[in-house]
Amino acid sequence: MAQAIAQSTLTSPLFTVLNPQGRPTGVFEPLSMAPRLDTLEGKTVYLVDVGFAGGYEFLEELRAWFSRNMPAVKTLLHRKKGNMFLDDPELWAQVKDKGHAVIFGVGG
Amino acid sequence: MNLRFSFTPYPVVGMSRAVLQRYIEGNDPISGKPLVPELIEALTKPLTEREMKPERAGRPVPVRLLEPNTEENLRRLFLESGWTDGLPIILPTNERVAEMLTGTSHDPDEVVGRMTITTTQEKIEYTVEKVAVNAVMAGARPEHFPVILAIASAQEPAFPSSTTSFARMVVVNGPIRDEIAMNSGVGALSPFNLANSVIGRAWTLMTVNLADSRLGETFMGSLGHNLNYNNMCCAENEEKSVWEPFHVQKGFRADESVVSFFRGWSVINSMGAANSVRPASEETVIMLKAFAGLRSAATLVMDPLVAKGLKDQGFKTKQELSRWLSEHVEVPAGQYWGADIIYSLVAPLARQGIEPYASWSKLPKDKLIAPYHDPNQINIVIVGGETNPLWLTTDFLYTQSVSVDKWRPKGGIRRDARPLRMPVGATCSDGTCGLG
Structure with missing residues (x-):
């Protein structure tokens, strides 16, 4: 059977066809990540819910964990403005100004 | 993407506080490492050379013609x-x-x-x-x-x-x-x-x-x-x-x-509806209550016979029917806010003070609201061959219309x-x- 298929392939005509895929636009330039901290002790960590259901509740529990286990870490819990697909430049500016680190929570 | 990710078990939505606490005390299911220490490490472990100077990520442009081959x-x-x-x-x-x-x-x-x-x-x-x-x-x-x-x-x-x-x-x-x-x-x-x-x-x-x-x-x-x-x-x-x-x-x-x-x-066929007992308009009210009512959107795909019947009942235009449905579909506020999609996409609007959502968010759970509050978002399309007066009720949002004619030869x-x-x-x- 396999031999018959191989023989068939050898004798079949060849076709040239067009590639159906579109052209990647490559518009995203990668950014360097922000410098890391030596420690979280005494630092302010923003916990930001981006808007998918359940994310805020999860971050509330994460905040409680920090309170119980690492009380020297100050956590600030925020919801991003608008839904999960919208930008929130004001919050990003606030995080840069007043925070040392940020953890984004993506629920769902 | 140039970010450090950690993962919790899935799903997160709808989980009790006890389950969320177990997620936090447990492991990242992808890496197998304890979750919170992994988060702390992500914020404190020095960046790698690649994280500091990431390469421009780009995919090759696909070749126009593929290598000749058999069918x-x-x-x-x-x-x-x-x-x-x-x-x-x-x-x-x-x-x-x-x-x-x-x-x-x-x-x-x-x-x-x-x-x-x-x-x-x-x-x-x-x-x-x-x-x-x-x-x-x-x-x-x-x-x-x-x-x-x-x-x-x-x-x-x-x-x-x-x-x-x-x-x-x-x-x-x-x-x-x-x-x-x-x-x-x-x-x-x-x-x-x-x-x-x-x-x-x-x-x-x-x-x-x-x-x-x-x-x-x-x-x-x-x-x-x-x-x-x-x-x-x-x-x-x-x-x-x-x-x-x-x-x-x-x-x-x-x-x-x-x-x-x-x-x-979602699509519901009206086959289960008692069109002979209740008019199609009233049956549609019942069916629309099954959906979340996101963005007030609904689309009815209706056999011409149904449209004729509705016109005989007094709905002279599609817009009149949309307006009537908008006013007559009511659900308890608790049902509306309990839908995940409403929680995710509409609750942020309520928190921003946008009406009617801001007011709805303050109502008792059993208070009735009209989720299809914007009749312009209730669309009606006539399709079918008049072999049965049925219709489809959908939660479809109309997004746009574009002209075909510019593309003609x-x-x-x-x-x-x-x-x-x-x-x-x-x-x-x-x-x-x-x-x-």
Whole structure:
């Protein structure tokens, strides 16, 4: 059977066809990540819910964990403005100004 | 993406506080490491050289022509590369693509648009020729090409990446329906008509190949949606409708050819409704209560007989019916806010003080609200062949309409020397047949 298929392939005509895929636009330039901290002790960590259901509740529990286990870490819990697909430049500016680190929570 | 990720078990939504605490005390299911220490490490472990100086991420531009091969091997290549909908395709040879391009006067290299099924990945750009390649694969003919180009020009994928598995509908209005023999009558949404079938399929294949759809990578619909094979592609039955054509409602001339797009998840057939006991309007109220009412959106796909009955009841226009439904569908506030999609997309609006959501969010759970508060978002399309007065109630949001006519060939839609005749359902000359 396999031999018959191989023989068939050898004798079949060849076709040239067009590639159906579109052209990647490559518009995203990668950014360097922000410098890391030596420690979280005494630092302010923003916990930001981006808007998918359940994310805020999860971050509330994460905040409680920090309170119980690492009380020297100050956590600030925020919801991003608008839904999960919208930008929130004001919050990003606030995080840069007043925070040392940020953890984004993506629920769902 | 140049970020440090950690993962919790899934899902998060709807989990009790005890479960969320277990997630936090437990391990990242991907890395197997304890979750919170991993988060702390992500914030404190020094950056690698690559994280500090990431390389520009770019994918190669696909070659225009594939290496010559046998039909069997090319079919295998298309399937294994994820370039199909899983069904056999017509191989897009040079000759077939050139033939498809006779269906428009536009240059093959003209950029038609950019799209992606995600909201964060780079968009994919496509030309008239790329659309033609996918149209050939779908089994389309040159006369279908203007409608397919119009769909491509809308730059809307047929299935977004969403884990929620969207359904889509595309509806054609205007003279081109007859010019390319689309079906708007008996079985318009069934698999009989070439134009309905291949145009809907072409949208799917364009989404696969021109919108960066990769299963499990960019497409994450957990269940997926069977409607994505054809996207409910049909034409409105303008001739049998007692109301204004859909595209005219949206500001187009009656003699323009137009495609309109809809997006949602759910379709209910009125077969279970007691239309003889309660009017279709009241049955629709019952059915609409089953949906979340996101963005006030609903679309009714209605047999002409139903529209006639409703007009006899006093709904002189589609808009009058939409307004009545908007006022009469009421659900408890607790039911509305309990829907995940409302929690995710509408609760942020309420927190921003946007009405009526801000006021609704303050109501007791048992207080009734009218989630379809904007009658302009309740759309009605007339489709079907008057063999039964039934209708589909959907949660579909109308997204846009675009003109087909700019994509026509200068010489007009080409007709075969021997016209292709598709089976047509029985029609009724005086409009009174069926069960109505």
